[in-house]
Amino acid sequence: MARLVVRWPAxxxxxxxxxxxxxxxxxxxxxxxxxxxxxxxxAMTIRNRFQPADGVYWLGTDQLGRDIVSQLMVAxxxxxxxxLVAVLIGGSIGVALGLLAxxxxxxxxxxxxxxxxxxxxxxxLLFAIMLSAVFGPSLTIAVAAIAFINIPVFAxxxxxxxxxxxxxxxxxxxxxxxxxxxxISRDHILPNIAAPVIVQGTIEFAVAILAEAALSxxxxxxxxxxxxxxxxxxxxxxLMFMAPHLAIYPGLCIVIAVLGFSLLGDGLRxxxxxxxxxxxx
Amino acid sequence: MYxxxxxxxxxxxxxxxxxxxxxxxxxxxxxxxxxxPTSLDPTTDATAAIxxxxxxxxxxxxxxxxxxxxxxxxxxxxxxxxxxSLTYVxxxxxxxxxxxxxxxxxxxxxFSFERARAEDSGNPRRATFAPIESIAALDDHTVEIxxxxxxxxFLFDLAQGPASIVSEASAETNGTRPVGTGAFxxxxxxxxxxxxxxxxxxxxxxxxxxxxxIEFRFISEPAAAxxxxxxxxxxxxPGFPAPELVAQFEADPRFNVMVSSTEGEVILAMNxxxxxxxxxxxxxxxxxxxxxxxxxxxxxxxxGIPIGSFYxxxxxxxxxxxxxxxLDHDAARALIAESGFDGRELVMRLPxxxxxxxxxxxxxxxxxxxxxxxxxxxxxxxxWLDEVFRNRNYDFSIIAHTSPNDxxxxxxxxxxxxxxxxxxxxxLWNAIRTETDDDTRLEMLRQAQIHLADQxxxxxxxxxxxxxxxRQGVEGFxxxxxxxxxxxxxxxxx
Numbered sequence: 001m002a003r004l005v006v007r008w009p010a011x012x013x014x015x016x017x018x019x020x021x022x023x024x025x026x027x028x029x030x031x032x033x034x035x036x037x038x039x040x041x042x043a044m045t046i047r048n049r050f051q052p053a054d055g056v057y058w059l060g061t062d063q064l065g066r067d068i069v070s071q072l073m074v075a076x077x078x079x080x081x082x083x084l085v086a087v088l089i090g091g092s093i094g095v096a097l098g099l100l101a102x103x104x105x106x107x108x109x110x111x112x113x114x115x116x117x118x119x120x121x122x123x124x125l126l127f128a129i130m131l132s133a134v135f136g137p138s139l140t141i142a143v144a145a146i147a148f149i150n151i152p153v154f155a156x157x158x159x160x161x162x163x164x165x166x167x168x169x170x171x172x173x174x175x176x177x178x179x180x181x182x183x184i185s186r187d188h189i190l191p192n193i194a195a196p197v198i199v200q201g202t203i204e205f206a207v208a209i210l211a212e213a214a215l216s217x218x219x220x221x222x223x224x225x226x227x228x229x230x231x232x233x234x235x236x237x238x239l240m241f242m243a244p245h246l247a248i249y250p251g252l253c254i255v256i257a258v259l260g261f262s263l264l265g266d267g268l269r270x271x272x273x274x275x276x277x278x279x280x281x
Numbered sequence: 282m283y284x285x286x287x288x289x290x291x292x293x294x295x296x297x298x299x300x301x302x303x304x305x306x307x308x309x310x311x312x313x314x315x316x317x318p319t320s321l322d323p324t325t326d327a328t329a330a331i332x333x334x335x336x337x338x339x340x341x342x343x344x345x346x347x348x349x350x351x352x353x354x355x356x357x358x359x360x361x362x363x364x365x366s367l368t369y370v371x372x373x374x375x376x377x378x379x380x381x382x383x384x385x386x387x388x389x390x391x392f393s394f395e396r397a398r399a400e401d402s403g404n405p406r407r408a409t410f411a412p413i414e415s416i417a418a419l420d421d422h423t424v425e426i427x428x429x430x431x432x433x434x435f436l437f438d439l440a441q442g443p444a445s446i447v448s449e450a451s452a453e454t455n456g457t458r459p460v461g462t463g464a465f466x467x468x469x470x471x472x473x474x475x476x477x478x479x480x481x482x483x484x485x486x487x488x489x490x491x492x493x494x495i496e497f498r499f500i501s502e503p504a505a506a507x508x509x510x511x512x513x514x515x516x517x518x519p520g521f522p523a524p525e526l527v528a529q530f531e532a533d534p535r536f537n538v539m540v541s542s543t544e545g546e547v548i549l550a551m552n553x554x555x556x557x558x559x560x561x562x563x564x565x566x567x568x569x570x571x572x573x574x575x576x577x578x579x580x581x582x583x584x585g586i587p588i589g590s591f592y593x594x595x596x597x598x599x600x601x602x603x604x605x606x607x608l609d610h611d612a613a614r615a616l617i618a619e620s621g622f623d624g625r626e627l628v629m630r631l632p633x634x635x636x637x638x639x640x641x642x643x644x645x646x647x648x649x650x651x652x653x654x655x656x657x658x659x660x661x662x663x664x665w666l667d668e669v670f671r672n673r674n675y676d677f678s679i680i681a682h683t684s685p686n687d688x689x690x691x692x693x694x695x696x697x698x699x700x701x702x703x704x705x706x707x708x709l710w711n712a713i714r715t716e717t718d719d720d721t722r723l724e725m726l727r728q729a730q731i732h733l734a735d736q737x738x739x740x741x742x743x744x745x746x747x748x749x750x751x752r753q754g755v756e757g758f759x760x761x762x763x764x765x766x767x768x769x770x771x772x773x774x775x
Contacts, residue, residue: 042646042649044579046579046643063525136660223657223658224642224657225645237503238504
């Protein structure tokens with residue numbers, strides 16, 4: 001089996017390091033929330049509302065007297081789960097379609113890519129609103145909508161990369177040895193398009209986090225009592241003058257998560273894309 | 282220096298634009314409203330916003346209600362009631378025309394009421410017409426209505442939107458192009474955005490109406506409502522959805538804030554026709570699990586009076602039943618166990634109004650404390666009307682019943698969205714309706730409240746407050762809401 005070797009550069013790009021750091025922070029907090037949060041995130045004590053930050057409530061309490069830190073932690077977990085599942089589903093289907101298009105060529109390729117173009121033209125939010133109008137709003141619907149809009153993105157990346165790999169000598173050798181198109185796709189093409197797909201996946205992860213926040217903001221994502229950064233933001237809106245911290249913290253969390261994954265994706269592209277490497281040299 | 286005259290001209294123009302128009306009162310008003318109806322016909326649709334926007338303004342009834350809640354003449358200029366309280370003769374106002382130009386006469390009254398009381402009518406308050414034996418036009422301007430039995434609420438009910446007088450020519454299209462006899466006529470309805478009415482110059486009181494253009498803007502989102510008020514896009518928001526911002530608006534000299542009570546009882550509706558709500562133990566368990574104080578503080582920031590049954594606290598027959606079920610988790614758990622509930626997930630479908638969605642989240646947590654697993658679904662108004670109100674496809678919901686005198690809802694039988702069947706209450710309600718002695722009737726109304734609290738038909742939460750935010754200078758809105766209407770004929774902006 002032949003592989004394009006990715007050379008690990010001597011000095012890692014700064015964006016990669018910052019990105020990795022932020023991602024580690026968010027993922028770490030999300031993982032921690034599985035076993036521990038300072039308080040029960042859903043426990044309400046209305047008489048304790050709008051508490052300032054102190055030793056008991058590290059970032060204070062919200063309009064229903066719930067601990068903000070605990071909510072942010074569980075919301076991080078929800079956000080990561082949605083993004084992960086959506087990108088995995090959208091990525092798997094998209095890459096499979098891209099490989100299929102590239103392997104078969106001809107009208108199949110044209111058909112898949114034109115359908116993907118139509119998918120691109122479809123606004124993601126509109127699609128999510130449509131789905132939740134039919135099935136009722138839920139986190140599952142949000143995941144489905146985000147996964148769906150990811151399919152054409154991955155299909156396009158996978159096909160473009162695969163088309164390049166198909167022209168290489170080791171693929172020609174495999175064909176000469178009598179391997180079928182699907183076997184070659186699986187054994188030779190897929191491993192060699194992994195780098196751009198992973199880079200795209202990381203960037204799409206950031207997009208998915210933002211999309212989840214937007215859907216929850218509109219009330220189409222996580223339903224109460226399951227916390228979500230987007231819903232926390234929308235609930236904080238009328239309280240901006242009374243308790244601005246309610247909007248600032250979830251907003252910061254979204255920024256950190258999205259920035260982290262974007263920088264990580266950028267950094268990964270910098271070290272895996274040979275064209276960029278040459279330019280830097 | 283060539284540029285000077287140009288500058289002077291610009292400055293003059295700017296001054297002219299900036300200067301306030303001398304003594305020319307504003308003749309158009311933009312009013313924010315939370316709920317957008319799916320139809321504009323109050324005789325076929327129960328949506329409260331139809332009555333708020335159109336009753337008394339676009340549609341008129343034989344009678345109407347003033348701001349003290351007293352019945353006063355509208356399309357009937359006077360009436361006589363026979364000694365046995367069974368025969369009503371209405372003398373109609375003459376020279377009235379509908380907005381489409383057709384003249385209003387006794388035939389329109391007969392048509393409207395016959396249509397409303399027909400077996401297959403979609404009238405949301407058909408009970409209004411149930412006691413009617415016959416309706417006859419004695420001449421073009423006199424209508425005689427004979428009842429089967431005395432009805433204490435008949436004249437009051439005729440003042441409500443579902444008893445609006447419509448013309449046969451336009452009855453079918455009133456849902457989208459409403460035609461009435463009121464002081465304002467329909468101009469345009471941009472769905473999802475606004476409804477516009479303009480002054481009807483042919484109306485008998487047109488000279489005393491100050492507003493030329495009325496614009497209702499549909500804004501259910503509290504943040505958007507606030508932004509629209511702050512930006513000066515709205516002159517008034519009579520049913521403002523964000524109680525947490527009252528203090529902020531009170532401190533702002535550009536606005537007046539009016540807080541009053543309404544006829545709206547907010548209930549945690551339970552689908553009584555469905556397991557486990559068929560069991561009174563389970564319903565009582567819910568009443569034991571609910572902490573009204575926490576809901577009112579948490580969702581309404583203290584605005585709202587707790588209710589223990591289905592009757593407004595400011596009403597003459599009110600009994601305080603808020604202590605009927607003490608907040609008691611152990612009692613609630615015991616009653617749930619007794620009901621043999623299988624522990625399935627219960628669905629709470631909430632309409633898109635902040636009082637409902639916010640209370641819902643708190644109640645969800647309160648019910649979780651007694652071991653109930655409730656899933657919240659926030660749905661659109663049209664979906665709520667179809668699935669909850671018409672198809673009774675829900676376990677819990679939260680809704681304000683804003684019609685006055687609506688205890689009769691519990692006598693509507695299992696086809697109403699409560700799914701509640703109670704022969705004893707139907708008898709009691711019929712007795713209340715036909716009782717002509719005021720004191721006896723008030724006593725029976727008290728019994729009715731106690732009966733419903735005993736049966737724990739729903740979770741009775743609080744009386745919906747009316748929080749009105751008005752731009753400084755806007756005058757003429759009612760300070761209290763004896764009926765769910767927003768008469769605009771006396772509005773003035775200075």
